Structure formats: structure tokens, C-alpha cells
Amino acid sequence: MIFALIQYSKTDIQNLNNEINDELLVVQKKQSTVLSEDDKSVNNNQTKIDAGIIVNQDEDNADPYAGLPTNFQIYQKSIFDIFEDNTPKSIMIKEIGLKSQIKELDIIDLGDSSSYETPKNVVGHIPESVKPGEKGKSWYFGHLESFIKKEGKVFHMLPKIPELMQFDPYIYVHIETKSKTFVYQIYKTEVIPKDDLVLEIDSESPEIVLVTCVPSFLYHSRLLVHAKLIGEY
Numbered sequence: 001m002i003f004a005l006i007q008y009s010k011t012d013i014q015n016l017n018n019e020i021n022d023e024l025l026v027v028q029k030k031q032s033t034v035l036s037e038d039d040k041s042v043n044n045n046q047t048k049i050d051a052g053i054i055v056n057q058d059e060d061n062a063d064p065y066a067g068l069p070t071n072f073q074i075y076q077k078s079i080f081d082i083f084e085d086n087t088p089k090s091i092m093i094k095e096i097g098l099k100s101q102i103k104e105l106d107i108i109d110l111g112d113s114s115s116y117e118t119p120k121n122v123v124g125h126i127p128e129s130v131k132p133g134e135k136g137k138s139w140y141f142g143h144l145e146s147f148i149k150k151e152g153k154v155f156h157m158l159p160k161i162p163e164l165m166q167f168d169p170y171i172y173v174h175i176e177t178k179s180k181t182f183v184y185q186i187y188k189t190e191v192i193p194k195d196d197l198v199l200e201i202d203s204e205s206p207e208i209v210l211v212t213c214v215p216s217f218l219y220h221s222r223l224l225v226h227a228k229l230i231g232e233y
Helices: 002-014 079-083 160-167
Strands: 046-049 054-058 091-092 098-104 108-109 114-117 123-125 136-141 172-176 183-191 205-212 222-233
Touching: 160 183, 160 205, 160 222, 172 205, 172 222, 183 205
Parallel strands: 098 123, 136 205
Antiparallel strands: 046 054, 091 098, 091 172, 108 114, 123 136, 172 183, 183 222, 205 222
């Protein structure tokens, strides 16, 4: 019975690996832009923007920003950002009904070693990783479920993300701070063995990584959901 469960879980978690086309992982201006003839010649189905990023603009595509607040704007780092407290306060992914407070995780002494505390009924942020808006990767952990310790199941619906990405590439993670809310677009999900998890901080752009244990009852692997910063409101 246990062997059969393990074999099923291997197949099940393989379906959690997903990555969207790079052309969809982009940002465009909300307001319309008048293109020059040179810009139009790039591609009849694409729009060129100031940042040098091209977004697919097929007529069949829905507005990727339709579900975002009207005051959403493309993120542009400002020198004034250093004066703002961008400690993450809460997280939301509306497609899976996720809305949770975020707690900065403390390091606990285990005697001969140390470890981060486990988040209880909230999403935990690794404080040594970057804050929202900063260049690099910001790491967030949450329970898939916690039957024994009763520490909640804040990321219980996170494994639904890969399936949703097949139908909608524009799934956003909202990270709220004291001064603003940062919007990240999910671009990749992957499953790795728990012993292979390494908290990499370096990245060419501001990113977040959401982590939970999979599969249910066995928890021998980790689901990583990657998202890149696209804007704020």
C-alpha cells in the first residue's frame, strides 16, 4: 500500500512542473502607445515598449491587466525606495483564494544546529532574503497542511497553480508592504527533492519564490513557485 502511494505521488508531483512562454512573462504600458513605422515592422502581432520588452498582442489574447487595480503601474525603481519600509506584510493570489499575513521568520537554536522557525497559520518570509522590490529573490514558506502540529494549511491550494497556468499565463502574486503593494507574475513552477532545496538570493531582477511541501502525507519534495516583479499600486 505504501509503495503504491509513493509511486502515485511521483507521477502526481511531476505534473506540478510548468513554465510559461517567455513572451508572456512581460510588462506593457496600460495606456495605448502610438507606434512608429519602424516599431510596427517588428511584428504585426506585437507591441514594443520603452523598457525594450515585447509582449504578445494577438487579438485573441485577453487584457492581462484586466483584474488589477486601476492605479496599477509598471514598476520603476526610484532612489526614494531606500526610505520606504518594504517589509512584506501580507500576500494574495486571488485565483486560489490565498490571502494571508506574512511573518518574518526567526532562527531557533536546536542545540547542535539552528533552523528557521516554521510559520503557523501564516506565510513565513526569510528575512535574510531580499524585501519586495529589491533585486534578487525573496523567499516565502507556508504549510500545505499540518495535521499533527495544527500549524495551518495556508499554501494548501498552491499545487493548483501549475494547472491554472495552462489556461491563464497571467497569474499574479500581490505582496503588500506598509507603503504599497508589489505585483509579481508567476512564470514557473518546479518540484525538487527536499534535500536539494537551496535558498539562492542572487537574481538579475526582483523575484519571489513560494515554497511548500508535496505531496500530501509524504512531503518528501518541495514545490517552488517562481514569480517576477512587474508593477505596483
